[in-house]
Amino acid sequence: MDFINAFVVLANFVIVPGLAYGAQLALGALGVTLIYGILRFSNFAHGDTMAFGTAITIIGTNALLALGITFGPLPTALLALPFGIAITCLLLLGTDWAVYKFYRTKKAAPVILVIVSMGVMFVMNGIVRFIIGVNDINFADGERFVVTARGFREATGLAEGLAIRTTQVITVVVALIAMALLFWFLNKTRTGKSMRAFSDNEDLALLSGINPDRVVMVTWMIVAALATTAGVLYGLDKSFKAFTYFQLLLPIFAAAIVGGLGNPLGAIAGGFVIAFSEVTVTYAWRRVVSYLLPEDMAPDGLLQLMSTDYKFAVSFAILIIVLLFKPTGLFKGQSV
Amino acid sequence: MSNPYQDGRGNKDRSITNPAGQGSEMPRSKSGKVTAAGDSTAFLIGEAMTGGYGKGPDILHACTIAVERGEIAVIVGPNGAGKSTAMKAVFGMLNVRSGRVLLDGEDITALTPQDRVVKGMGFVPQTSNIFTSMTVEENLEMGAFIRRDDFRDTMAQVYDLFPILKEKRNQAAGELSGGQRQQVAVGRALMTKPKVLMLDEPTAGVSPIVMDELFDRIIEVARTGIPILMVEQNARQALEIADKAYVLVQGRNAHTGTGKELLADPEVRRSFLGG
Numbered sequence: 001m002d003f004i005n006a007f008v009v010l011a012n013f014v015i016v017p018g019l020a021y022g023a024q025l026a027l028g029a030l031g032v033t034l035i036y037g038i039l040r041f042s043n044f045a046h047g048d049t050m051a052f053g054t055a056i057t058i059i060g061t062n063a064l065l066a067l068g069i070t071f072g073p074l075p076t077a078l079l080a081l082p083f084g085i086a087i088t089c090l091l092l093l094g095t096d097w098a099v100y101k102f103y104r105t106k107k108a109a110p111v112i113l114v115i116v117s118m119g120v121m122f123v124m125n126g127i128v129r130f131i132i133g134v135n136d137i138n139f140a141d142g143e144r145f146v147v148t149a150r151g152f153r154e155a156t157g158l159a160e161g162l163a164i165r166t167t168q169v170i171t172v173v174v175a176l177i178a179m180a181l182l183f184w185f186l187n188k189t190r191t192g193k194s195m196r197a198f199s200d201n202e203d204l205a206l207l208s209g210i211n212p213d214r215v216v217m218v219t220w221m222i223v224a225a226l227a228t229t230a231g232v233l234y235g236l237d238k239s240f241k242a243f244t245y246f247q248l249l250l251p252i253f254a255a256a257i258v259g260g261l262g263n264p265l266g267a268i269a270g271g272f273v274i275a276f277s278e279v280t281v282t283y284a285w286r287r288v289v290s291y292l293l294p295e296d297m298a299p300d301g302l303l304q305l306m307s308t309d310y311k312f313a314v315s316f317a318i319l320i321i322v323l324l325f326k327p328t329g330l331f332k333g334q335s336v
Numbered sequence: 337m338s339n340p341y342q343d344g345r346g347n348k349d350r351s352i353t354n355p356a357g358q359g360s361e362m363p364r365s366k367s368g369k370v371t372a373a374g375d376s377t378a379f380l381i382g383e384a385m386t387g388g389y390g391k392g393p394d395i396l397h398a399c400t401i402a403v404e405r406g407e408i409a410v411i412v413g414p415n416g417a418g419k420s421t422a423m424k425a426v427f428g429m430l431n432v433r434s435g436r437v438l439l440d441g442e443d444i445t446a447l448t449p450q451d452r453v454v455k456g457m458g459f460v461p462q463t464s465n466i467f468t469s470m471t472v473e474e475n476l477e478m479g480a481f482i483r484r485d486d487f488r489d490t491m492a493q494v495y496d497l498f499p500i501l502k503e504k505r506n507q508a509a510g511e512l513s514g515g516q517r518q519q520v521a522v523g524r525a526l527m528t529k530p531k532v533l534m535l536d537e538p539t540a541g542v543s544p545i546v547m548d549e550l551f552d553r554i555i556e557v558a559r560t561g562i563p564i565l566m567v568e569q570n571a572r573q574a575l576e577i578a579d580k581a582y583v584l585v586q587g588r589n590a591h592t593g594t595g596k597e598l599l600a601d602p603e604v605r606r607s608f609l610g611g
Contacts, residue, residue: 036354037354040353040354040355040356040357040358041352041353041354042351042352042353103341106339106341106342107339107341107342107358107359107360108341108342109341109342109343109344109345109347109353109355110344110352110353110354110355110358111344111345111347111349111352111353112341112344113353114352114353190477190481193470193474193477193478194478194481196467196469196470196474197467197470197474197478197481199357199469200357200467200468200469200470201357201464201466201467201468202357202358202359203359203360203461203464204461204464204465204466204467205359205467205478206359206449206450207449207450207453207459207461208453208478208479208481208482208524209450209453209454209481209482209528210478210481211450212359253351257351261350261351261354262354323351327350
């Protein structure tokens with residue numbers, strides 16, 4: 001029985017990676033939930049928006065590195081992030097002007113906008129591959145670890161090591177800042193309140209003198225910032241690949257729905273629920289369990305419920321369970 | 337369906353679509369010019385209005401509705417008479433094909449509803465007239481959205497008028513009772529300091545006791561000097577407080593007069609007031 005070592009193993013392989021992944025999903029789900037709440041459709045192009053923002057940020061990072069500028073121990077991509085956000089903003093506003101605006105003025109049924117967003121998704125898919133290609137790109141630089149496994153072992157004298165990567169810490173910190181800013185904006189500022197009013201009752205918002213075009217514009221800008229940040233953090237933590245970002249759509253939607261669509265707080269909770277479910281279900285628990293059980297009872301198998309290849313099945317399963325038993329999500333969102 | 341884009345083809349999947357609170361089609365194009373019209377007598381008048389929704393058939397036929405300074409004007413009539421439609425026409429929410437709308441000596445027929453709000457018209461729709469997910473105070477703040485000055489004293493006035501709202505200022509408006517919601521709705525419209533207030537069936541769906549209270553409040557608002565134009569289902573009570581009343585039938589003016597005159601008119605009594 002060795003609780004401390006068991007906990008360290010758990011923290012190393014489940015808690016820390018789960019927190020980072022959860023924060024990335026939460027940021028992605030916040031963007032989805034904002035579009036759902038204010039523009040009233042599920043934006044299937046969100047994953048590819050994240051890919052686009054990340055691709056532009058990678059280009060910016062490379063340019064900065066070519067100029068010899070780095071961010072010290074932190075990844076240079078963080079310096080290039082504002083640039084990526086700005087370009088993604090332009091892309092989204094351009095898309096809105098060229099595509100969504102037409103349907104909005106026609107008061108198109110939301111399901112039509114969903115299909116339209118799917119078309120946009122394919123176009124963005126192509127654009128991203130044109131810009132940066134289809135390969136895996138690793139663009140994290142700077143200091144790799146905050147705590148290394150060996151350093152941890154030497155400092156504590158434990159058998160197991162705990163490694164915390166810089167990108168994981170950055171992910172959680174940046175996500176917290178972004179969330180705090182978003183909540184402050186939505187609940188305290190005039191523009192933020194007008195966005196909530198527009199989401200609640202479009203006609204009455206109009207009669208109160210709220211300019212719908214401005215609300216839509218600000219929404220896209222915030223979504224661009226959230227999507228790019230989420231994409232860059234995910235890319236720093238793992239690596240960038242256009243197809244992976246497209247696949248992220250499922251856990252992100254699952255997170256938004258599990259938390260309650262249209263509810264920002266729910267999106268964050270949903271992100272962590274989905275992340276931790278994926279990580280715990282696909283983790284091989286043998287080492288944790290063998291520390292907890294007497295030596296002669298140590299398990300032979302890996303104690304892995306599901307291969308990591310099936311991690312998307314976890315999002316699907318949670319999505320279905322939530323839709324069956326709690327259609328409004330964990331937090332009170334729109335009834336699905 | 338006239339607009340193929342609004343055909344959801346039976347899709348009701350809320351996990352991808354969110355129809356809640358979606359706006360209706362409203363004339364949203366740029367406002368036209370405001371011209372001076374020196375010949376008007378009333379403060380707000382919709383003169384000989386003919387029109388209907390979108391490209392649909394005409395609902396109003398040469399309908400005239402006016403309200404004078406400091407007065408309460410009510411529109412009554414049977415179901416489907418076009419009462420609410422007449423109100424919406426005055427507010428610019430449907431196409432007025434002929435006739436004009438004058439506010440304080442200006443022809444505002446070409447203005448969009450939003451610009452009419454800026455001009456000083458306050459409108460309380462019949463349904464979905466509050467932001468249900470926002471607190472009472474936020475509802476009032478949104479009412480004052482077009483104001484850039486300090487609106488705290490206006491908010492204090494609204495709280496004086498509707499003390500229950502002050503008590504529930506931090507509660508979500510959607511959690512309030514029917515009568516309290518109507519008070520929020522009227523309060524929201526008052527936040528712009530409107531020059532005229534238009535109420536579309538403010539007592540719809542509230543109990544008789546609450547209805548009496550609401551009527552008292554409306555009279556109080558009128559006493560502060562704001563002219564009120566209102567559509568009412570409860571014809572008798574509405575006519576009792578009305579300075580001017582219009583009975584509409586099938587989109588046409590059927591009877592016009594002071595509230596007392598119409599209450600005394602045998603034909604009005606027989607057809608609308610049940611004897």
